[in-house]
Amino acid sequence: MASTRQIITDLRAQARAxxxxxxxGSMMDGVCRSLRRGADELDRLLGELAMLRAFAEIPGDAE
Known part of the structure; x- marks a missing residue:
């Protein structure tokens, strides 16, 4: 299974492509915007998870 960081990278690569x-006949701007917003949200959640793990003293490699 792909890590969250790999999924974020893939979403941003798809948006760039x-x-x-x-x-x-329709522009893909909306799709690109959604892909980037999804990647940004996953990135934000990953940061929150790291902060909560640190607070609870749970090792970071338990993804």
Missing amino acids: LDGRHLS
Whole structure:
């Protein structure tokens, strides 16, 4: 299973690949924006999880 960091990287790579492209006559801007927002949210949640693990003294490699 892919790590959260790998998923974030994949979402951002897909957004870069689709940026400025057309699919069936419509721009992919909305899809790119959603991919980036999803990556940003996962990144934020990963940071919160790290903070909570540190507070609870849970090792970080327990992903």
